[in-house]
Amino acid sequence: MTEQSQQKNIAVPEGIWIMKQTWNDVLFAHWPVDDSTLRAKIPAILDIDTYHGQAWVSMLPFMLTNLRARFLPPIPGAQSFPELNLRTYVTYKGKPGIYFFSLDADHRLAVQGARTFFHSPYFYADMKAEKNGDAIEYRSKRRDAVKAAFGATYRPLSAPFTAQEDSLDYWLTERYRLYTTHRDKLYYEDIHHHPWLLQRAEAQFSTNTVADAHEITLPDSEPLLHYAKKQDVLFWPLRQWR
Template sequence: MTEGFQQKNISVPEGIWIMRQTWNDVLFAHWPVDVSILRAMIPPVLELDTYNGQAWISMLPFMLTNLRARYLPAIPGARTFPELNLRTYVTYKGKPGIYFFSLDADHRLAVLGARTFFHLPYFYADMKADKNGDGIDYVSKRRDGGEAAFCAAYRPVSAPFTAEQDSLDYWLTERYRLYTTYRSKLFYEDIHHHPWLLQHAEAEISVNTVADAHGITLPGSDPLLHFAKKQDVLFWPLRQWH
């Protein structure tokens, strides 16, 4: 499965991957955010990553398919569901990665499993992702009684391309490790996939209160947008940093 996944400067993680997923019709919506705001919201052990001194926060709505753990049967009803991520960019000991403020998913068992076994801030939400020509109509409303909701119509508007390695596009999308904390301990998980085949995108975001629910105010400027049709992803075990 990892054959052909090798890419320049991105090595396949050591050991055996334990899970695979496919991400479909992914929107990357990125906003520049003041460094001091995000620094106060990530664990002190992590360093906030910046591009030319600028911190960023991103939202990723997509449809998750083909969820399967290695050597195990598929989780009943959990092979396909929408997901919505809110994340920023961090480093630890020089290794860049992602830090999630939240991950919303429309599958109760998947949310419970991710919270229990991967210590990630998953939330159960009512979600829909409908095809509309070459675009997606996407709706999410968290089920915890709060106001974390997202509603957008988005579509690609360019030919596919791969990001240049030193570009902002590459810095925002080509990330191969996530960090999380649990009981004051740092954990990380490596992933691997082909380079993102990106497209420029347009989006009408009519509701976006997910960041607000986590005490983050997004700027009023339009986000930087990317679209990706499909990405197959492999996951390695969650490990504690010693």
């Protein structure tokens, strides 16, 4: 039986969106971590967000498609590529959001643009995502000197559901603000999308050293896993907090 949603409507940010993307075959892999190990890796201005006192780190491999800026035609060759995110959960003045340790992408122009215009910690990587039936085989290896590699095969297990508002599933996935810093200034970017249609998932990890590259040690325990087939996402301009 499909679980029923208890969510409130998510408010659309003020102003106009400037970019849209589609995220396909998303794996959410979540690990509980000690918040004290994260404190030195997150800007002091941000508070670490916890669920019932527990901090979390998540990795999200997916295939990005339909990338385009508002009012502009698609950029040839820059509309689709694999992406892999390493993130944790933060708040600022009570507003929950995401803080990225890294975002790996298999597109040099996208990496350079995101670093320049969005102050995001993007890295250029050799990546490949292949679908075999309902399974996704995903591989990534960063192209710099840091040995940050990821390999996994994952698939959905359950019928789709939307998370109950007070649940851990909801807390981990329904996040609509991204925080970053640049030259000691805090920036944020709002996004908007429909509530996630999640599925329970399984995954076999052959390689996973992305967190190690950022001196984050993941526990030996099995991660909490979610899968999402597709999500259309709108992005608002990056703004400096004043």
